[in-house]
Amino acid sequence: xxxxxxxxxxxxxxxxxxxxxxxxxxxxxAETETSAVSAVEEDTATAEERxxxxxxxxxxxQEFEKYGIRVKVINEYLVTxxxxxxxxxxxxxxxxxxxxxxxxxxxxxxxxxxxxGDSGNLLIAAETxxxxxxxxxxxCDDSGRLAIPADILKGFVYEGKRYYYREExxxxxxxxxxxxxxxxxxxxxxxxxxxxxxxxxxxxxxxxMVGGALYDKEIGLxxxxxxxxxxxxxxxxxxxxxxxxxxxxxxxYWGLK
Numbered sequence: 428x429x430x431x432x433x434x435x436x437x438x439x440x441x442x443x444x445x446x447x448x449x450x451x452x453x454x455x456x457a458e459t460e461t462s463a464v465s466a467v468e469e470d471t472a473t474a475e476e477r478x479x480x481x482x483x484x485x486x487x488x489q490e491f492e493k494y495g496i497r498v499k500v501i502n503e504y505l506v507t508x509x510x511x512x513x514x515x516x517x518x519x520x521x522x523x524x525x526x527x528x529x530x531x532x533x534x535x536x537x538x539x540x541x542x543x544g545d546s547g548n549l550l551i552a553a554e555t556x557x558x559x560x561x562x563x564x565x566x567c568d569d570s571g572r573l574a575i576p577a578d579i580l581k582g583f584v585y586e587g588k589r590y591y592y593r594e595e596x597x598x599x600x601x602x603x604x605x606x607x608x609x610x611x612x613x614x615x616x617x618x619x620x621x622x623x624x625x626x627x628x629x630x631x632x633x634x635x636m637v638g639g640a641l642y643d644k645e646i647g648l649x650x651x652x653x654x655x656x657x658x659x660x661x662x663x664x665x666x667x668x669x670x671x672x673x674x675x676x677x678x679x680y681w682g683l684k
Contacts, residue, residue, distance in 0.1 A: 491670035494678040498670040506657060506669055509646070509677065516645060520655065526550075527654025532645060537635070539654065550641075550652055558633045561585050580639060580652075590630060599638050601630055612637050616661040619647035619680065647680045 488507075490499045499508035509516070517531040521541055527550075530537045540552035554560040566579035582591035582601075590609065593600040601610040610631030613621040620642060624631045635641055640649040640658070648657040657673070658664045665672050678684040 489668070489670055491674055493674045494683045496674050496677050496681075496683065498673050498677075500668075500670045504656070504666045504669045506665065506673060509673065511681075514645060516643075518654070527641065527650070530643075530654075550654075553635050555633070555635075559586060561633065561635065563636075564589065564591075580636065583634070583636075585630070585633065590634075592636070594638070601634060610634065614638055614660065618660060620644070620660070646677060648676075 487502050488499065489501075489503065490497065490508075492498070495511055497508070497510040498506065500506050507518075515531075515533055517529075519528040519530075520526060521528050526541055527539050528541070529539060535556045537553055537555040539550055540554075542549050542551040549565065550563060552560060552562045562584045564581040564583055566581055580592065582589060584590075589604050590601050591603075593602055597614045597616070599612045599614060600608050603609050607625075609624070609626045609628065611623045611625070612631065613623075614637060615621075620637055622631045622644075636652075638649070640651050641654045642649050643657075646657070648659065650657050656664045656666065657669070659676065665676075675684075
């Protein structure tokens with residue numbers, strides 16, 4: 428039996444509900460698309476104020492261990508720590524809405540950049556270790572402002588090249604500016620995402636978003652665009668006494684029971 432270890436330490440920070448209902452990826456109408464980094468203005472001082480650590484002593488903390496997996500949660504649903512033997516993950520969040528700020532997997536850090544659009548907070552960029560930075564593309568109106576609702580995620584920019592999401596349920600594809608498929612994901616409701624890369628660039632490994640949500644392949648779970656509430660592939664969330672359900676799920680996912 429292979430044991431795994433995941434540590435998730437949390438700093439609670441901005442209330443945000445951003446969960447996308449669908450992605451469109453067309454290479455036409457480029458004039459209505461923009462990188463969210465250029466379309467969204469960030470207030471650096473405000474962002475700094477959102478990163479105050481939270482004292483766990485002031486919160487209700489629960490822990491549970493089974494199958495060699497230990498899970499710790501705050502207030503019965505917010506997962507803060509998962510441990511096993513060979514993998515350690517730490518999450519940090521913006522203040523006020525549990526919007527993910529960073530993820531550290533065995534020392535490799537992914538930083539998530541938060542911006543404010545016309546309809547609220549948006550994940551506008553992510554950067555992981557040597558893989559570099561991804562800037563997300565959202566639907567915009569003719570003025571270059573983010574459209575309302577501003578949660579229409581079109582694609583992303585990576586190393587100066589544009590890539591677009593195309594949904595063909597139960598598949599999500601990533602296509603380049605010429606319409607060629609560079610990666611794809613099979614997203615069944617009863618199992619983990621299966622990733623395929625069609626080029627040596629392995630864009631599918633670098634990308635963070637699948638089906639409009641952040642996908643953590645280490646545990647086979649989605650967490651919405653805010654990156655907080657873990658959800659199974661069928662869309663159901665771990666919301667009450669999450670430590671018990673999550674241990675059972677991970678034990679099956681990792682083949683420990």
